[in-house]
Amino acid sequence: xxxxxxxxxxxxxxxxxxxxxxxxxxxxxxxxxxxxxxxxxxxxxxxxxxxxxxxxxxxxxxxxxxxxxxxxxxxxxxxxxxxxxxxxxxxxxxxxxxxxxxxxxxxxxxxxxxxxxxxxxxxxxxxxxxxxxxxxxxxxxxxxxxxxxxxxxxxxxxxxxxxxxxxxxxxxxxxxxxxxxxxxxxxxxxxxxxxxxxxxxxxxxxxxxxxxxxxxxxxxxxxxxxxxxxxxxxxxxxxxxxxxxxxxxxxxxxxxxxxxxxxxxxxxxxxxxxxxxxxxxxxxxxxxxxxxxxxxxxxxxxxxxxxxxxxxxxxxxxxxxxxxxxxxxxxxxxxxxxxxxxxxxxxxxxxxxxxxxxxxxxxxxxxxxxxxxxxxxxxxxxxxxxxxxxxx
Amino acid sequence: xxxxxxxxxxxxxxxxxxxxxxxxxxxxxxxxxxxxxxxxxxxxxxxxxxxxxxxxxxxxxxxxxxxxxxxxxxxxxxxxxxxxxxxxxxxxxxxxxxxxxxxxxxxxxxxxxxxxxxxxxxxxxxxxxxxxxxxxxxxxxxxxxxxxxxxxxxxxxxxxxxxxxxxxxxxxxxxxxxxxxxxxxxxxxxxxxxxxxxxxxxxxxxxxxxxxxxxxxxxxxxxxxxxxxxxxxxxxxxxxxxxxxxxxxxxxxxxxxxxxxxxxxxxxxxxxxxxxxxxxxxxxxxxxxxxxxxxxxxxxxxxxxxxxxxxxxxxxxxxxxxxxxxxxxxxxxxxxxxxxxxxxxxxxxxxxxxxxxxxxxxxxxxxxxxxxxxxxxxxxxxxxxxxxxxxx
Numbered sequence: 001x002x003x004x005x006x007x008x009x010x011x012x013x014x015x016x017x018x019x020x021x022x023x024x025x026x027x028x029x030x031x032x033x034x035x036x037x038x039x040x041x042x043x044x045x046x047x048x049x050x051x052x053x054x055x056x057x058x059x060x061x062x063x064x065x066x067x068x069x070x071x072x073x074x075x076x077x078x079x080x081x082x083x084x085x086x087x088x089x090x091x092x093x094x095x096x097x098x099x100x101x102x103x104x105x106x107x108x109x110x111x112x113x114x115x116x117x118x119x120x121x122x123x124x125x126x127x128x129x130x131x132x133x134x135x136x137x138x139x140x141x142x143x144x145x146x147x148x149x150x151x152x153x154x155x156x157x158x159x160x161x162x163x164x165x166x167x168x169x170x171x172x173x174x175x176x177x178x179x180x181x182x183x184x185x186x187x188x189x190x191x192x193x194x195x196x197x198x199x200x201x202x203x204x205x206x207x208x209x210x211x212x213x214x215x216x217x218x219x220x221x222x223x224x225x226x227x228x229x230x231x232x233x234x235x236x237x238x239x240x241x242x243x244x245x246x247x248x249x250x251x252x253x254x255x256x257x258x259x260x261x262x263x264x265x266x267x268x269x270x271x272x273x274x275x276x277x278x279x280x281x282x283x284x285x286x287x288x289x290x291x292x293x294x295x296x297x298x299x300x301x302x303x304x305x306x307x308x309x310x311x312x313x314x315x316x317x318x319x320x321x322x323x324x325x326x327x328x329x330x331x332x333x334x335x336x337x338x339x340x341x342x343x344x345x346x347x348x349x350x351x352x353x354x355x356x357x358x359x360x361x362x363x364x365x366x367x368x369x370x371x372x373x374x375x376x377x378x379x380x381x382x383x384x385x386x387x388x389x390x391x392x
Numbered sequence: 393x394x395x396x397x398x399x400x401x402x403x404x405x406x407x408x409x410x411x412x413x414x415x416x417x418x419x420x421x422x423x424x425x426x427x428x429x430x431x432x433x434x435x436x437x438x439x440x441x442x443x444x445x446x447x448x449x450x451x452x453x454x455x456x457x458x459x460x461x462x463x464x465x466x467x468x469x470x471x472x473x474x475x476x477x478x479x480x481x482x483x484x485x486x487x488x489x490x491x492x493x494x495x496x497x498x499x500x501x502x503x504x505x506x507x508x509x510x511x512x513x514x515x516x517x518x519x520x521x522x523x524x525x526x527x528x529x530x531x532x533x534x535x536x537x538x539x540x541x542x543x544x545x546x547x548x549x550x551x552x553x554x555x556x557x558x559x560x561x562x563x564x565x566x567x568x569x570x571x572x573x574x575x576x577x578x579x580x581x582x583x584x585x586x587x588x589x590x591x592x593x594x595x596x597x598x599x600x601x602x603x604x605x606x607x608x609x610x611x612x613x614x615x616x617x618x619x620x621x622x623x624x625x626x627x628x629x630x631x632x633x634x635x636x637x638x639x640x641x642x643x644x645x646x647x648x649x650x651x652x653x654x655x656x657x658x659x660x661x662x663x664x665x666x667x668x669x670x671x672x673x674x675x676x677x678x679x680x681x682x683x684x685x686x687x688x689x690x691x692x693x694x695x696x697x698x699x700x701x702x703x704x705x706x707x708x709x710x711x712x713x714x715x716x717x718x719x720x721x722x723x724x725x726x727x728x729x730x731x732x733x734x735x736x737x738x739x740x741x742x743x744x745x746x747x748x749x750x751x752x753x754x755x756x757x758x759x760x761x762x763x764x765x766x767x768x769x770x771x772x773x774x775x776x777x778x779x780x781x782x783x784x
C-alpha cells in the first residue's frame with residue numbers, strides 16, 4: 001500500500017426534506033450573503049429553489065441567483081458568477097443541482113477571491129483559497145458534492161479541463177434522495193454509469209495488496225449493480241434512490257482510492273466525446289469504459305477476473321482466465337445496455353471519422369498518459385475504434 | 393434508509409515514517425504548547441516518543457509528557473492530564489498510542505476547557521468544546537483515531553462509561569503501519585476482534601434496504617478475515633498491517649453505520665467483563681459476540697445468512713436457513729479461535745458465578761436496552777451463560 005493522506009471534512013446531511021435545512025447550514029458555515037447557482041427551470045417549477053430561498057429567508061440571509069448552468073458547464077457562466085460575487089459581496093455559494101452546477105459553483109468560489117483569470121486553476125495552478133461552497137444535490141452522479149474536484153469547459157476551443165484543491169470541497173452537502181425521483185430514466189442511468197466509472201478509475205491499479213480499498217470499490221459497484229435496475233423500473237423507489245445517492249458520494253470522495261495509483265484515462269478519453277458532441281458524460285463513459293477494458297485487460301488478467309467474479313457473478317474459468325476477464329467486461333456492457341445506456345458511437349451520436357480530431361484534442365502528441373496502462377495517441381485512437389464498433 | 397448526518401473531518405496521514413511529520417501537523421492545527429500522552433515504556437524504548445519529540449522540536453513547539461495509560465484507561469490519569477494542561481497552558485493534546493491513550497487524551501481535552509468535573513461528559517452531558525487532539529496511532533483496534541467517542545473507567549466502582557461529541561474527533565491522525573509490527577500476536581488479534589465487532593454492531597440492524605452500508609460493512613469484514621491470519625503468521629507483513637490499520641479507521645468513523653439503527657449491546661455487555669476482570673476489550677468481545685449472535689439470530693435469520701454467505705463463504709442452505717445462520721456464527725468463533733482469541737469464560741479468565749454481578753453492574757434493572765433486539769436483564773444473563781460455556 002502506498003503512503004497517502006485522506007481528509008473529507010464535508011458535513012453531509014442526508015434524507016427526506018433536508019433541503020429545508022439549507023439556511024441553517026449556510027448560517028453554520030458563515031454565510032451572510034449567498035449566491036444560489038442552479039440549472040434550468042425545473043428546479044424553479046418543482047419548487048426546490050423556492051424552498052431553499054425560504055430556508056435562507058428564515059435565517060434572514062439575503063441571496064442572489066445565477067441560473068442556466070448546462071451539462072458540460074461553460075466558462076462564460078463562471079465569469080458572470082464571479083462578477084455577481086464581487087458586486088454583491090457574496091460570502092458563500094449555494095449550488096442547487098448536480099455535478100455541472102456544483103462544479104460551476106466551485107469555479108466561481110475560486111475565481112471570486114483571485115485577482116487573475118479563474119481559468120488559471122484549470123490550467124495547472126492550484127487554488128489555495130475559495131469562498132465556502134454549500135450543496136443541495138439533485139442528481140446522483142458526479143460525486144462533486146464530496147470531492148475536491150471540478151470540471152469546466154472553455155467555450156473557445158471546447159477545452160474540457162479539471163481543477164482540484166481542498167479549498168473547493170463543499171463545507172456541507174444536503175442529499176435528499178426524493179429530489180432525484182423526478183429524474184428521467186436516461187439521466188438516472190447516466191449518473192449511475194458515472195458513479196461506477198469513478199470506481200473503476202480507482203479499481204484498476206498497479207499497486208498490489210490494497211485489499212481494503214478493493215473491497216470498498218466492490219461495495220460501491222455491487223450496490224450500483226443491485227440498485228440501478230430497481231430505480232429504472234420504479235423511479236419512485238426511495239430506498240434504491242438513497243443507496244445510489246450515497247454510493248455516488250462514497251465513489252468519489254476518494255475513500256475508494258487511497259493507498260494506490262489510479263488511472264483516469266477513460267475519463268480523459270470520454271471528456272473529448274462530451275466536449276465535441278455535448279453528449280452526457282455518463283453516456284460517453286458507458287461507451288468508453290468497456291472499450292478501454294478490452295484494450296488493457298491483458299495487462300493484469302487476474303484483476304479483471306477479480307472484478308468479473310466478485311461484482312458480476314462470473315464463475316472463474318481456471319483453464320482460461322482470459323475468458324473470465326472478458327466475460328466480466330461483456331457483463332458490464334450488457335448491464336449498461338440494460339439500463340438504457342449507449343454502447344457504441346452510433347448509439348451515442350458520435351462518428352468514427354472524427355477519431356483523429358478526438359485524439360488530437362486529447363492533446364498528448366508524442367507523449368503518453370499514465371495510470372494502470374500508459375497510453376500513447378495510437379492507443380487512444382484504438383480505444384475510440386473499439387468503442388465505435390462495440391456490440392453486445 | 394433513515395435520515396442521517398455524517399461528518400468525518402479528521403486529516404489522516406497514512407504510511408511509513410509519517411510519525412516524523414507530527415510536528416508539522418501540530419503546527420497546522422494551531423498547537424504551540426503540547427501535552428504528549430502515552431502508555432508504558434515500550435513507546436520510549438522503541439524510540440517513537442523520541443521521534444515525536446524531535447518532530448515537535450523541529451517546529452520549536454514545547455511539550456509536556458503524561459505516561460502510564462493502561463488498557464481500560466482510568467479517570468485518575470485524566471485528572472492529572474487536566475491539571476498539567478491548566479498549569480502549563482497546553483493548547484493541543486498529542487496522543488501517541490492506541491485507543492486507551494487516545495480516549496484519555498480526548499477526556500483530558502474536554503476536561504481542560506470545562507469548569508466542572510470531566511466525568512460529567514461520561515454521565516450524559518455532551519461536550520461542546522475541547523482542546524484539539526492529534527494522534528500517532530500504534531495499535532489498529534479501537535478506531536478512536538477517527539471517531540467522536542471515548543471510553544473511560546472510573547476507578548471508584550469500576551464504572552466503564554462512554555462519551556461522544558464532534559468536539560473530540562481528532563484534528564489529525566498519523567497512521568504508520570510499521571509501528572504495529574512489533575505488537576504481540578495476542579494484542580494484534582484483540583485489535584482485529586475489536587475492529588470486526590465495531591462492524592457487527594452496525595451490521596445488525598432493523599433498518600431495511602441499506603445495501604451500500606451493508607456492503608461497506610462486509611468490505612471491512614472480508615478484509616479482516618483475509619488479513620488477520622497473515623499478520624498472525626507474519627508480524628512484519630507491512631501490507632497486511634496496513635490493510636488492517638485502515639480498516640480499523642473505516643470500521644469506526646461511522647461510514648459503515650449511516651442510515652440505520654445500530655445495536656451496541658455486545659459492547660456494553662463486554663465492557664462489564666473488561667471492567668471486572670481487566671481483560672483486553674477485544675478478548676472479551678471474542679467471547680461475547682458469538683454468544684450474542686446465538687441468542688438473537690432468530691430475530692432475523694436472513695441477515696445472519698447474508699453474513700454467513702457473503703463474509704464467511706458458507707453455502708446457503710435453502711431447505712434450512714437457520715443452519716446457514718448458525719454455520720456463519722460457528723465460522724466466526726472458529727476464526728476468532730484460529731487467531732488466538734478466547735472463546736469462553738474459562739479461556740478469558742472470567743467466572744460463571746460472577747454473572748449476577750456482571751448483570752447488576754450492567755445496570756438496566758427492570759428496563760431494557762435497545763438495538764437490533766431489545767434485551768432485558770434476564771436476556772443479558774443468558775448471553776453471559778452462553779458465552780461462559782461456549783465450545784468450538
